[in-house]
Amino acid sequence: MDRIRIRGGNELHGTIPISGAKNAALPLMIASLLTDDTLTLENVPHLADVEQLIRILGNHGADISVNGRRERQQGDSYARTIHFTSRNIVDTTAPYELVSKMRASFWVLGPLLAREGKARVSLPGGCAIGTRPVDLFIEGLTALGAEIEIDGGYINATAPAGGLVGARYVFPKVSVGATHVLMMAATLAKGTTVIGNAAREPEVVDLANCLNAMGAKITGAGSSTITIEGVTSLSGARHRVLPDRIETGTYAMAVAMAGGDVVLENTDVALLDTALEAIRRAGAEITPTNNGLRVYRNGGGIKPVDVVTDPYPGFPTDLQAQFMGLMTRSSGVSHITETIFENRFMHVQELARLGAKISLSGQTAKIEGVPRLKGAPVMATDLRASVSLVIAGLVAEGDTMVSRVYHLDRGFERLEEKLTRCGAEVERVSE
Ligand SMILES: CC(=O)N[C@H]1[C@@H](OP(=O)(O)OP(=O)(O)OC[C@H]2O[C@@H](n3ccc(=O)[nH]c3=O)[C@H](O)[C@@H]2O)O[C@H](CO)[C@@H](O)[C@@H]1O
Ligand SMILES: C=C(OP(=O)(O)O)C(=O)O
Structure with missing residues (x-):
């Protein structure tokens, strides 16, 4: 199993190209199941989760082809263009062996049900950061007329004889995934669907833009109320995956931690205002450039900074671990409160191995900044936790060896290459 070794102490100087967003690419790829035409996605990141979803879509009958190498454009160096064509859905079952590895694969439920009138999808897996139930998906799709039962670890969903029917549904709690799924399902429902208390994340907007390019009629994405007028079919489209705001915030925090001067290319400050403000308050300077x-x-x-995670536009839970990594070296005491996932503090004990002083009380972590961290063997416990250890490792004295980096490979494209090019000593050790 691969590990990553970081030798701390170097500042970061240079340019880092930001990849397309994993959390946009996954629902966009799934949206290709809604049409028998070709959906072409540009700027798709090369990640383990994308490869896994390619296998899942293939199992439903999607033909998938990847463009060969092209001339590199600035900021584009790793992006891929992928074509998805689901002429016929040959199988409406998404099996446990495929779905248990990644939470987002469960979202095929929406398009399969809307297009084929039925779906059998294994209950999902994914990062162990909380219980992550699926009740909101069930309630939302039931509001559109679906009949749903859980049997043997699978969700069996059936649409009424004439297909799903538009309805008004207000989520009792904000859910990114359930918003994606209900929005996708409603594009092919009869009549109008109004989703209340919808997630406002940029990835929801990106999905709505792509669906509209495919012929859907969606308004209000990015606000709490999304209205979808159902259409009878969707066509193909070409769409560019938006930049990864979590990767952007992660590298910005890495520079804030290590010191130095780095340009993050092919991204957009408007995607992560709240997180960038927290990084500024911690002492880093951030200025927008033409393309990043x-x-x-x-x-x-x-400097110590308190943050509370919240749905967008709040401070993202997917940057909580990285910010905690940064705060371990602050000049005072900071508090980080996690409100989205009840078990997203597994990085605390690993950061402690490097000398961090962190105590937990309920959903709040108290971080007492220390003047030095010291390298040690640490274990990645989930995707964002793993990169918080890399951030800490950048300033820890000596070697930090991060094991279980398959978590990292789910969401960070060529992390060691991007950091090494800026002067960090980071290498992948394969055994
Ligand atoms: C692939 C992807 O895009 N993953 C992101 C997505 O995950 P995901 O879409 O799974 O997260 P949700 O927004 O659904 O989860 C928010 C909260 O709602 C709860 N919930 C969710 C669904 C449900 O049916 N019932 C329920 O109670 C969850 O347990 C959690 O406490 O949004 C999260 C919150 O920004 C991010 O951390 C993940 O990186
Ligand atoms: C938690 C994450 O992913 P997933 O929802 O796929 O587990 C994440 O991207 O940080």
């Missing part, structure tokens, strides 16, 4: 941002921290130390 410049982040630098010279001389001054890291």
